Amino acid sequence: MLNKDRYDRQIKLRGFGIEAQQKLLSARVLVIGAGGLGCPVLQYLTASGIGTIGIVDHDVVSISNLQRQVLYTTEDIGQLKTEVASKRLRLMNPDIFINIISEQITSKNAVKIINEYDLVLDCSDNFPTRYLIDDSCRIMKKTLIFGAIYQYEGQIAVFNIPNKEGVTTSYRNLFPQPPKPNEVPDCNEAGVLGVLPGIIGTLQATEAIKIITGIGKPLANKLMSIDLLDYQTAIYDIPIEIESNSNFPSTIDEFELMNYEEHCGINNHNVKIISSSEFLESAKIPDTLIIDVRELDEFPKIDLPYLSIPLSQLNEKIFEIQHKNIIVICQSGKRSLMGAQLLQENLSSEYQISSLEGGINHLKNLKNE
Structure with a gap:
């Protein structure tokens, strides 16, 4: 009515x-x-x-x-x-x-x-x-x-x-x-x-x-x-x-x-997608390398050791990476998935590569400056 x-x-x-x-x-x-x-x-x-x-x-x-x-x-x-x-x-x-x-x-x-x-x-x-x-x-x-x-x-x-x-x-x-x-x-x-x-x-x-x-x-x-x-x-x-x-x-x-x-060109090629809790646990494993593929001036930063390689530069620096356990991160999970795909396509199968689901937007304990 x-x-x-x-x-x-x-x-x-x-x-x-x-x-x-x-x-x-x-x-x-x-x-x-x-x-x-x-x-x-x-x-x-x-x-x-x-x-x-x-x-x-x-x-x-x-x-x-x-x-x-x-x-x-x-x-x-x-x-x-x-x-x-x-x-x-x-x-x-x-x-x-x-x-x-x-x-x-x-x-x-x-x-x-x-x-x-x-x-x-x-x-x-x-x-x-x-x-x-x-x-x-x-x-x-x-x-x-x-x-x-x-x-x-x-x-x-x-x-x-x-x-x-x-x-x-x-x-x-x-x-x-x-x-x-x-x-x-x-x-x-x-x-x-x-x-x-x-x-x-x-x-x-x-x-x-x-x-x-x-x-x-x-x-x-x-x-x-x-x-x-x-x-x-x-x-x-x-x-x-x-x-x-x-x-x-x-x-x-x-x-x-x-x-x-x-x-739309998004295919994870079976890249492992990990949750925030899995990320924090994996980050504690020895010989784990966290790669942040955002631009250098993007914030917030994670309060953990990481290597910053913008996605645009990742291809030319792939073979400098020695760590076998790699976690790729970005702001929302979009660029990190592309970065993880790129690494997976160019590195051998002995490398364990994953991408953080939802990016650092889903993480806590971040530094804003």
């Missing part, structure tokens, strides 16, 4: 009214990622009265999230984001239904998850997930609202809405092929201004409301970018054609066979 008092200020809007509010209440919206983008998206969709909201995320709250993921508090550290978010959102608006999926979205479960919803918002933070979401939504003809952030800049676009000629665009029309793993660092590596995901996420929520209610003109087949340092904003037409040599799935069967880690 529609609570007119709760949505009074929206209902009073010219061109909105009860009919638009009823459309929101009937809508089923899936939000993939409950991090920097997902937090404002979830808060505003909940407040606006979206009837059913699905939340997909398998991560837990960490202290480094709190600078921008304003749905969480210090007390939530270590808890699943989906569970914390659902509790807070239900307090905000008990009139709606919230469904949590506390698992990583993959090519094996994506179709089943996405099929239950009318509209999908990509609030993810990595390329394998981004291409996975895009391919599944394109094949299933689900409208997709995309958002991305980098340092001080953000982007938003709407995919899979036909233009006057019936043509649709997807993320692959913008970027047919993924960048190489070390070409575009994520916010764990490059940093991000805390307010930026709040702005982009709010715009994603705005597009969702526009599409569901039919008000205004969504960013269909267009990409909007904004730079917070000078407020330069631009809107670009998304190219209709996709490069002919692009390799991507066109059917559900092809999609479910895709390995998106490999597609």
Whole structure:
């Protein structure tokens, strides 16, 4: 039943009214990622009265999230984001239904998850997930609202809405092929201004409301970018054609066979991934070498003996390494995995090589200067 008092200020809007509010209440919206983008998206969709909201995320709250993921508090550290978010959102608006999926979205479960919803918002933070979401939504003809952030800049676009000629665009029309793993660092590596995901996420929520209610003109087949340092904003037409040599799935069967880690150049080649507790135990073993593949000026530093070799220099220094037990670390685990792969490909099998899962972001007892 529609609570007119709760949505009074929206209902009073010219061109909105009860009919638009009823459309929101009937809508089923899936939000993939409950991090920097997902937090404002979830808060505003909940407040606006979206009837059913699905939340997909398998991560837990960490202290480094709190600078921008304003749905969480210090007390939530270590808890699943989906569970914390659902509790807070239900307090905000008990009139709606919230469904949590506390698992990583993959090519094996994506179709089943996405099929239950009318509209999908990509609030993810990595390329394998981004291409996975895009391919599944394109094949299933689900409208997709995309958002991305980098340092001080953000982007938003709407995919899979036909233009006057019936043509649709997807993320692959913008970027047919993924960048190489070390070409575009994520916010764990490059940093991000805390307010930026709040702005982009709010715009994603705005597009969702526009599409569901039919008000205004969504960013269909267009990409909007904004730079917070000078407020330069631009809107670009998304190219209709996709490069002919692009390799991507066109059917559900092809999609479910895709390995998106490999597609994006991320393949661990059976590199051993160790947890924070395993790392601290392994660091005590004699003849263990910890290699930090971040740049020399990156902080915080670990409070253990280590060797600093930036990833860009690792290849030329491989054969200087004598230790047989090697642990590679970085900020978030991304560069360390690439470094461990490089070592494994070039050193003999007698070397024991591992990568720290989640990077030093998941470690305690760090030096900040």
